[in-house]
Amino acid sequence: MGQKIDPRRIALIVEDDFEVRGLAAALLEETDLRVVEMSSAEEALDYLRSHADEVAFLFADVRLPCLMSGVDLARAVRIKWPWVRTVLTSGLAPDEGLSDVPRDVRFMPKPWRALEVLMEAERAAQGYRPA
Structure with a gap:
């Protein structure tokens, strides 16, 4: 009998700045996660509606x-x-609209x-549990 191999999990990057998104993607491509890039929250939600069971990590700008x-x-x-480990990032000061960040979401300032990003991605890959 063969061992069941899980499909490759995904790191979803949501960032509207092309250069910053590319930097995050290059960094996360060094992990075991497959990288998918989006430029808006609406695009990310559309993607998640059909691929959420594969997504382990969300890294998004505020x-x-x-x-x-x-x-x-x-x-x-x-x-x-x-089950999607979520990290938000921003260049905003912590008192600029970031009080609404959900308690179980990690915030990383730019x-x-x-x-730190690699460690969060690794935790996501290890703790991944689709519904």
Whole structure:
């Protein structure tokens, strides 16, 4: 009998700044997670609706274009897909609208440290449990 191999899990990056998103993607490609990039919370939600069972890690900026912020996205993800380890990041000062960050969501100020991002991704990969 063969051993069941889980599909490769996903790190979903949601960042509207192309260069910052590319830097995060390059960093996360060094992990065991497959990287998917989005530029808005709405795009990320559309993706999650059909691929949430594969997503282990969400790394999103607080300020995003369109109607939803990264905080809105994090709230939706925590309710609908609680197994997705979620990290929000921002260049904002902690007192600038970040009081609404859900309790179980990690916040990393920009510029973030590569090692911290990698450690969160590793925790996501190890703790991944789809519903």
